[in-house]
Amino acid sequence: MTTATQTAATGNHLSTGAALLTLMKLRTFIALFAVIIFFSIFAPNFLSTANMILMSKHATQNAFLAIGMTFVIITGGIDLSVGSIVGLCGMIAGGLIMYGVALPLGYTVYFNVVEVAIIVAIVGIVIGAVNGLLITRLNVAPFIATLGTLYVARGMALLYSDGQTLPNLTGREDLGNQGFSYLGSGSILGLPVSVWILIVVALGAAYFARFVPLGRHIFAVGGNERASRMSGIRVNRVKMFVYMFSGFCAAIVGLVISSELMASHPATGTNLELNAIAAAVLGGTSMSGGRGTIGGTIIGAFVIGILSDGLVMMGVSSFWQMVIKGLVIIVAVVVDQAQRRLQQRVTLMQMAKAG
Template structure:
C-alpha cells in the first residue's frame, strides 16, 4: 500500500468525511475563490459587479450545460463556439434584412420569430453533428471539428467578415424588443440569468428524473451494453448534439443582443471554456459521469476567477496560466475521489 491509501486506514468515519469533502470540492473552491476576491479586490462584492459577473458566467454556463450532456454520452462538441458566432450572424441578418424572397419584397420577423429561427438553426447544426456521428460513423472529435470550421466560415460569408451593427430592431416589424434579451431585467435579475436558470433546471430534471437522462448516462458508460438493453443509442446521441446546438444558439442570441451587433468572430474558443467548466464540475471525459449542478458551479469558478483577477489587475497572461492550473488540479482531485469512492463501495459490498 502506498501513502495515498493512508486516509482510508484511519477509520470509516473519517473516510466518509473525506469523501464528502472531495465530492463538494468544486463548491468549496468556489467559496474560497469568492472569499479571496472579497478581500483582495475592491468592489468585488458590489451588486453591480455581481450582476456583470453572472452575465459573463451565464454565457459559458449555457454552453457548458449542453457540453455536459455531450460528454456524459461519451462524445465531445467542439463546434459550439462557431455555432454561437453563426447564430449571432443569423440573428443580425434577420433583424437588418429579413429574408429576401427575390420578388422585390422581403419577409420581416418579430423578436419571437427571430429567436425561434435562430434556435432552429442551432438545433439543425447539432443534428448535422449527430448524423455525422451516428449514421456516418465519424468520430465526435472530428465531426464537430469539421462543423467548427464550416460554421465559422459560414458566419464570415454572411457579411464578408464585417460586423452587423446597430441591431436595435424595427418597431414596425416588432423586432425592437430584441435588445431586451441582453439588456432587460425581470425582478431585478437580467433576462439572460432567468434563461440560464430555466435551462439549468430543465437540464438537471432531464438528467436525474427522465429515462432520456438515464439513457445518456448509460450510453456514455457502455454503449454496447446500453444498446443490448434496448436503449436507442443513435437517438440519444442525436439529442445531446441537438441540445448542445440549442444552447449555443441561445448564447448567440444573448451576445448579439447585449452588444447590439453581431460579429462573425464571436464565440471563438468558447468550446474550450465550456469543456473546462464541465470537467471542473466533475464530468468524466470518458463518459457516464457528471452533473448539471457541478457544471454550473464549475462555470462560476472559472468566471469568478477570471473576473476577479481582472479586477485585481493581474495580467491576462497570468490569468491564463492560473486557469490551466485550476483545471489540472480539479482533475487530479477528481481521480483521488474516484479511487476512494470505489474502495468504499467495494468494502461495503464485501461486507454484504
C-alpha cells in the same frame, strides 16, 4: 498482537479515506466559496450588486454552453462546435434583423424578434443534428465530427458578412422588429433576463435528467453503450438528442451576446467551447462518460466566470489569467482522478475485509 495493530491501522486508513472522499466530492462547492472569499478580500467592489449582476451575466454565457456540453460528455462524446455555433447564430440573428430575408421578385421579409429567436434556435438545433448524424450514422468520432463543424460554422459566420460586424441591431419601427436588446439588457425583478432564461434551462435540464426516460438513458449510454443497446435503449436517438440540445444551448448564447452588444461579430464565441468543457469538468462531469450533474456544471461555470472577472478586477494581466485558469482546470481533473481511485480503493478494502 501484530495482526491486531494491523487491523487498527487499516481501519484508520479506511475512515480517513472516507473523510477525504467526502471532502473531494464537495470540491466544486469548496472551490466556489474559495474564489468568492478570496476576491471579496482582495478585489475592491467585488461584492457590490452591480458587479455581482455583471459577473452573473458573464458566467451565464459559459453556463448555457456547459449544460449542453455536460449531456454530450455524459454520453462519452464531446462537442467542439458550440463556440462556432454561437458566432454563426449571432450573425444570423443580426442579419435577420438588419436585412431580413430577400425573396425573389424584389420582396424582403422581415421577422419580429420572437420569430428571429425561434429561427436562430432552429439553426442551432440543425447544426447539432448534423453533428449527431455524422457521429451516429457515419461513425465519425465525436472529436473529429465536431472539429469539422467548428470550422464550417465559423467559416460560414465569416462568409455571411464577409468578416464584417453587423452594428446597431435596434430594428426599425415600421418593420416591427424592435426590442432585440431586451434579451441581453432587460431585467426582471432586478435580475438580467439571460439569468432568468438560464434558471429555466438549467431546471429543465436537471428535471429532464432525472424524470424523463430519454434523460436517464443519457447516463446509461455513457456508462456502457453495449449494455444500453442490449437493454433496448435506442443509443443513436440519445446521441442525436444531446448534440441537438447542445446546438440549441449555443444558439441561445449567440442570441444573448448579440443582443447585449446590439451588434453581431463573426468571431464571437471563439474558444467558448473550451470554457464550457472546463466548466463541466470542474463540476464533476467525467470525461470518460456516465457521470455528471447539471448542478455541478452550473457551479463550475460560475467558478470559472468569477475567477476570470475577479482577476480582471485585481488588475492581473490577461496572460497570467490564462495560466491560472489552466492550472485550476488541471487541478480539478487531477483531484477528480484521485477521488475515483480512492473511491475504488475504499470499496475494495471494504469488500476485502467483509470477505
